[in-house]
Amino acid sequence: MVGILIRMKLAVLRHSTTDAKTALNGLGYSAGFCLAVATLVLAFLDFSHPRLLMDLLAVTFALWALGWMAGPIFAGEPPLNGEHFHRQPIPRRTLAMGLLAAALVAVTTAITLLAFCALIVFAARLSWVAVVVSVPAVVLLLLLVVLLSRVVTLLFRMLAKSRLGGVVTATVTAAMVSLASFSWILIIGVSLLLEYGFPPAFSTVVRSLPSSWSLIAVEAAGRGDWLWTVGPLLALAVVVAALFLAWSALLGPQRIARPVVRGSSARQAARRGSLFRSMFRGDQGAIYLKELRTWWRDPVRTQGIVMGPAFAVITVLFPLIFGFTAAFPFVGAASALMAAATCGNSYGQDGTALWLTLMVPGKEKADVRARQLAWLTIFGPLTLALTVAGCLLHGDAALVPWALAATIAALGGGSGLLAWVSVVALVPGPDPHKSKNSPMDHGDVTGQSFLMFFLVALAMCPALGVAWVGHALDLPTLLWASVPVALLTGVLGHVLLGSVAARTLRDKGPELLYLMRSGKPASTAGKTGEEAGKSPFEAMSGKRQTLMWSGMAVGVLGLFPQGLAPLGIKLSGSQAKVWFLALHVPEPWQWPVIAVMVAIGLAGFWAAHQVYRTEKSRLQAASSRLRPCP
Amino acid sequence: MRSPTTAPALRLVGLVKTFGEKIAVDHVELTVPRGSFYGLVGPNGAGKTTALSMAVGLLRPDEGRALVHGIDVWEEPLRARRLMGVLPDGLAMPERLTGRELLTYLGQLHGLSAGEADRRADELLAVMELDGAAERTLVVDYSTGMRKKIGLATALLHAPKVLVLDEPLEAVDPVSAATIKTILRRFVGHGGSVLLSSHVMALVEELCDTVAVMARGRVVAQGPLGAVRGGRSLEETFVDLVGVTIGGGEGLSWLAS
Numbered sequence: 001m002v003g004i005l006i007r008m009k010l011a012v013l014r015h016s017t018t019d020a021k022t023a024l025n026g027l028g029y030s031a032g033f034c035l036a037v038a039t040l041v042l043a044f045l046d047f048s049h050p051r052l053l054m055d056l057l058a059v060t061f062a063l064w065a066l067g068w069m070a071g072p073i074f075a076g077e078p079p080l081n082g083e084h085f086h087r088q089p090i091p092r093r094t095l096a097m098g099l100l101a102a103a104l105v106a107v108t109t110a111i112t113l114l115a116f117c118a119l120i121v122f123a124a125r126l127s128w129v130a131v132v133v134s135v136p137a138v139v140l141l142l143l144l145v146v147l148l149s150r151v152v153t154l155l156f157r158m159l160a161k162s163r164l165g166g167v168v169t170a171t172v173t174a175a176m177v178s179l180a181s182f183s184w185i186l187i188i189g190v191s192l193l194l195e196y197g198f199p200p201a202f203s204t205v206v207r208s209l210p211s212s213w214s215l216i217a218v219e220a221a222g223r224g225d226w227l228w229t230v231g232p233l234l235a236l237a238v239v240v241a242a243l244f245l246a247w248s249a250l251l252g253p254q255r256i257a258r259p260v261v262r263g264s265s266a267r268q269a270a271r272r273g274s275l276f277r278s279m280f281r282g283d284q285g286a287i288y289l290k291e292l293r294t295w296w297r298d299p300v301r302t303q304g305i306v307m308g309p310a311f312a313v314i315t316v317l318f319p320l321i322f323g324f325t326a327a328f329p330f331v332g333a334a335s336a337l338m339a340a341a342t343c344g345n346s347y348g349q350d351g352t353a354l355w356l357t358l359m360v361p362g363k364e365k366a367d368v369r370a371r372q373l374a375w376l377t378i379f380g381p382l383t384l385a386l387t388v389a390g391c392l393l394h395g396d397a398a399l400v401p402w403a404l405a406a407t408i409a410a411l412g413g414g415s416g417l418l419a420w421v422s423v424v425a426l427v428p429g430p431d432p433h434k435s436k437n438s439p440m441d442h443g444d445v446t447g448q449s450f451l452m453f454f455l456v457a458l459a460m461c462p463a464l465g466v467a468w469v470g471h472a473l474d475l476p477t478l479l480w481a482s483v484p485v486a487l488l489t490g491v492l493g494h495v496l497l498g499s500v501a502a503r504t505l506r507d508k509g510p511e512l513l514y515l516m517r518s519g520k521p522a523s524t525a526g527k528t529g530e531e532a533g534k535s536p537f538e539a540m541s542g543k544r545q546t547l548m549w550s551g552m553a554v555g556v557l558g559l560f561p562q563g564l565a566p567l568g569i570k571l572s573g574s575q576a577k578v579w580f581l582a583l584h585v586p587e588p589w590q591w592p593v594i595a596v597m598v599a600i601g602l603a604g605f606w607a608a609h610q611v612y613r614t615e616k617s618r619l620q621a622a623s624s625r626l627r628p629c630p
Numbered sequence: 631m632r633s634p635t636t637a638p639a640l641r642l643v644g645l646v647k648t649f650g651e652k653i654a655v656d657h658v659e660l661t662v663p664r665g666s667f668y669g670l671v672g673p674n675g676a677g678k679t680t681a682l683s684m685a686v687g688l689l690r691p692d693e694g695r696a697l698v699h700g701i702d703v704w705e706e707p708l709r710a711r712r713l714m715g716v717l718p719d720g721l722a723m724p725e726r727l728t729g730r731e732l733l734t735y736l737g738q739l740h741g742l743s744a745g746e747a748d749r750r751a752d753e754l755l756a757v758m759e760l761d762g763a764a765e766r767t768l769v770v771d772y773s774t775g776m777r778k779k780i781g782l783a784t785a786l787l788h789a790p791k792v793l794v795l796d797e798p799l800e801a802v803d804p805v806s807a808a809t810i811k812t813i814l815r816r817f818v819g820h821g822g823s824v825l826l827s828s829h830v831m832a833l834v835e836e837l838c839d840t841v842a843v844m845a846r847g848r849v850v851a852q853g854p855l856g857a858v859r860g861g862r863s864l865e866e867t868f869v870d871l872v873g874v875t876i877g878g879g880e881g882l883s884w885l886a887s
Contacts, residue, residue: 260768260771261768262767263727263766263767263768264728264766265766266765283738285738290724290735293726293731294724352722353725356724356784358688359711360711360740431721433723510688514689
């Protein structure tokens with residue numbers, strides 16, 4: 001069973017890979033590889049504070065576990081799941097064993113294993129007995145994160161079928177993403193950490209997590225404390241076994257029925273009230289009403305509604321641990337930013353329903369605008385209210401213009417960008433009626449969410465820039481001018497990007513429909529004739545060109561000025577810091593930062609090379625097709 | 631070019647579509663006369679859905695044209711699509727609406743007055759038996775047969791002249807199927823034209839007056855039903871035309887042994 005399922009998984013992956021996916025995966029793997037190397041390097045460092053290394057490793061392992069738990073929510077379901085086999089007469093335990101083995105055969109698992117080898121490095125610094133203990137400890141830790149990920153996915157999948165479950169899923173996910181993104185506090189607070197270590201309460205909490213138990217065992221082995229070596233390992237083995245049993249129990253057909261959402265009655269559907277009529281008049285009004293009903297009735301959209309605000313609220317509450325409240329006014333802006341980042345797949349979510357838009361031509365603009373308005377209707381008042389509440393709670397009027405400008409710019413920019421991204425970077429997935437019982441089964445929107453996040457953040461820059469200049473020059477008028485600037489950039493983003501999206505929808509509608517029907521972009525077969533004899537650079541699509549040149553830019557920047565140059569400076573013993581990030585961080589972090597920068601640079605070059613190579617092989621395949629048969 | 635008043639209901643001229651290495655539709659020529667009930671038959675993978683998608687403007691052809699009452703679907707989409715009602719196979723709808731909400735929504739997009747849209751939605755839902763107990767059910771929770779029926783209702787809503795239906799009766803229960811057949815016969819009886827695709831020969835023989843047989847992306851025969859089948863059953867003619875041998879007789883000795 002194990003061998004069969006591994007081969008089956010590899011076959012599924014082989015057949016579902018497109019070159020854009022390969023390039024994106026390449027970037028993701030490179031980033032993961034950098035993080036793994038950083039984790040490994042961490043274990044080599046010396047700290048003045050004796051317990052700090054262990055605490056840092058514990059936090060890092062907890063973050064890896066969080067990543068594994070939150071990952072599938074963005075990336076969609078794993079290629080093989082229990083549902084695929086529930087009609088086959090295979091005992092659940094056997095199936096779970098096979099699926100676990102198949103899950104372990106993955107680049108992500110290899111990267112995580114590399115990161116967890118930090119435990120072996122840590123052990124090597126203690127004693128050889130600790131090294132012996134660290135090997136099973138690493139294996140158990142890896143099994144823990146993989147199983148956690150699978151069980152959490154199944155639980156979420158069960159919950160996410162109802163709207164209430166959607167709220168729970170979104171809140172838990174938001175908490176995980178928020179916690180994971182808080183790793184930056186470690187970097188900001190590193191000088192404090194180096195001096196005082198983690199607060200004892202924090203380190204107790206982190207060490208009590210199952211992801212730290214193998215670390216505790218290894219450390220105890222180093223001290224020769226056998227009770228604390230065997231105990232945590234046994235406990236971890238019990239947790240792993242329990243997770244495995246829970247997973248195999250959950251694998252079968254789903255037993256919890258999906259709560260059915262009912263629509264309006266005949267009388268309500270044909271409402272005649274004058275207010276109702278004037279609100280939903282014309283094409284845009286009709287589509288707007290359809291969108292609002294969908295937002296209200298679809299559990300997947302409920303998740304989308306809750307995710308952004310939940311993320312923002314948890315994110316501003318987290319620094320309360322340090323008594324820091326200055327983030328409060330920005331809770332609305334963070335909600336809007338996250339809401340835009342998670343709602344960028346509007347057309348992809350509706351799937352092939354696009355055919356109806358194509359069948360009634362001339363309504364593309366109304367369609368795009370209605371979607372933008374529906375999003376603004378849901379998130380506009382909500383995020384503005386959060387901003388006001390945050391400002392009142394914080395109480396310092398100085399931050400109000402910043403908070404207002406950021407929220408308005410994120411709302412406007414977000415509503416423009418989500419329309420645009422949803423047509424130019426559409427992620428196809430199963431049609432909504434096919435995935436109604438498995439809402440986690442969707443396309444991998446990780447890349448799209450990141451793209452949206454950075455673009456919306458970029459759209460907030462002009463307004464925040466004005467605020468910053470006003471603040472720096474001590475000109476309150478200029479500081480407050482950031483609010484109308486935000487309004488202006490917001491309206492421009494909403495109007496212009498919406499129009500571009502509508503035009504793309506009109507011109508490329510059938511191609512988008514094909515993408516959603518087949519899961520891959522429209523065939524380029526018609527173009528091969530003109531493409532013959534061209535170099536990959538010339539024949540490459542705009543999207544791939546951007547991808548390749550961005551890879552090159554990251555490669556050049558990472559490897560030379562941020563990697564090799566500070567390396568040379570450090571080796572030569574010079575004190576010059578210039579703009580090299582590595583030389584600006586505290587001493588013990590300088591080597592790891594250089595290592596990470598070199599790795600990022602190499603990853604950038606590798607990604608660019610991958611894009612070039614896939615384009616080249618595509619061209620070769622096309623030209624061999626064109627050659628006449630002998 | 632014939633004027634729109636005398637042009638056939640639907641004409642496909644040299645349609646070609648290639649997916650990678652595979653030629654899905656290979657220079658398909660098809661003429662659906664006005665007032666005809668036209669059946670397009672072929673085995674799975676023959677290119678029926680691809681050809682129909684190109685005919686109605688949902689898939690861009692590599693070559694060729696599609697004309698509805700003489701109007702080019704790809705050059706004058708607005709005029710052409712007003713004349714057409716389309717039922718694609720297995721595509722999504724605005725899933726979180728009820729049948730009535732969906733029809734009201736589409737009626738508004740088609741520019742029908744509110745009263746007219748409501749009246750038509752009422753009648754269509756009653757004929758398709760999607761009112762009453764099913765009134766508040768969202769499309770996402772419809773059964774396969776109900777999905778076909780609401781799909782047909784959306785195709786009929788704006789009173790088109792030509793219906794293009796991809797597998798309209800697949801997975802539909804016999805009662806619903808009888809309803810749909812009656813509606814389609816009435817539509818043709820009142821001067822409309824229907825082009826439907828199916829791989830169920832009996833259905834095509836029962837409903838259609840004209841047929842075309844597609845195999846491997848090409849139209850291998852077309853004309854009045856009687857002429858194409860030439861005194862035999864359509865199934866026998868089909869097997870001959872498509873050039874397949876019926877499998878299932880060999881192997882499988884382990885089964886039920």
